[in-house]
Amino acid sequence: GAGVSQSPSNKVTEKGKDVELRCDPIxxxxxxxWYRQSLGQGLEFLIYFxxxxxxxxxxxxxxxxxxxxxxxxxxxxxxxxxxxxxSAVYLCASSSDGAYGYTFGSGTRLTVV
Amino acid sequence: xxxxxxxxxxxxxxxxxxxxxxxxxxNSASQSFFWYRQDCRKEPKLLxxxxxxxxxxxRFTAQLNRASQYIxxxxxxxxxxxxxxxLCVVNRGFQKxxxxxxxxxxxxx
Numbered sequence: 001g002a003g004v005s006q007s008p009s010n011k012v013t014e015k016g017k018d019v020e021l022r023c024d025p026i027x028x029x030x031x032x033x034w035y036r037q038s039l040g041q042g043l044e045f046l047i048y049f050x051x052x053x054x055x056x057x058x059x060x061x062x063x064x065x066x067x068x069x070x071x072x073x074x075x076x077x078x079x080x081x082x083x084x085x086x087s088a089v090y091l092c093a094s095s096s097d098g099a100y101g102y103t104f105g106s107g108t109r110l111t112v113v
Numbered sequence: 114x115x116x117x118x119x120x121x122x123x124x125x126x127x128x129x130x131x132x133x134x135x136x137x138x139x140n141s142a143s144q145s146f147f148w149y150r151q152d153c154r155k156e157p158k159l160l161x162x163x164x165x166x167x168x169x170x171x172r173f174t175a176q177l178n179r180a181s182q183y184i185x186x187x188x189x190x191x192x193x194x195x196x197x198x199x200l201c202v203v204n205r206g207f208q209k210x211x212x213x214x215x216x217x218x219x220x221x222x
Contacts, residue, residue, distance in 0.1 A: 033209075033210075035212075041214060042200070042212045042213060042214035042215065043157070043200075043212040045209060045210070045211070048209060056209065091156055091157075101147050101149075101159040101162065101202075101210075102159070102210060103159070104156035104157050104158070105156060106155070106156050107156055
């Protein structure tokens with residue numbers, strides 16, 4: 001597609017449930033990133049995939065968070081046993097060369113009740 | 114101390130005004146710099162890259178001072194449509210962008 005596509009756009013889940021968020025990057029972009037943004041806060045780096053290299057997971061806040069990228073394209077961010085503090089907008093971005101900035105998807109707004 | 118610091122604002126200016134935002138970063142090894150714009154409840158969008166020589170895109174001028182670890186954005190002849198949050202962004206290597214929390218701009222008629 002022409003842009004970065006994320007689904008679902010909104011997700012409401014009960015505390016303790018698992019959720020999966022999907023990102024479909026721009027075709028040909030080798031780098032894929034996940035960030036999250038809590039209300040009124042800046043963007044928090046979560047994880048970065050570059051080609052076939054091992055992902056940089058240094059931003060994942062706990063072991064309840066994991067992500068994978070299949071076939072160098074689509075990525076799934078999984079949050080297990082969700083907590084209320086996980087409520088945020090989860091943004092995916094892709095890039096052909098990070099030196100020139102990223103293109104973001106429109107995000108998934110996660111609400112844990 | 115945050116790695117990228119910005120004045121959160123809001124900056125309230127009338128249409129036609131000139132407004133400037135500043136940003137400082139703490140990691141001297143940072144390699145590339147950007148300004149992003151984020152509208153309410155929308156994703157950030159790249160506004161412009163920032164170079165030491167300074168660069169201009171229409172009404173927008175960005176400047177980088179590596180010695181002072183300081184980035185600026187100047188908006189001339191403000192429009193109502195410029196109302197948004199402006200994010201200062203630093204690439205500190207390994208393709209990881211670090212975002213400031215943003216400066217909110219409100220342009221009024």
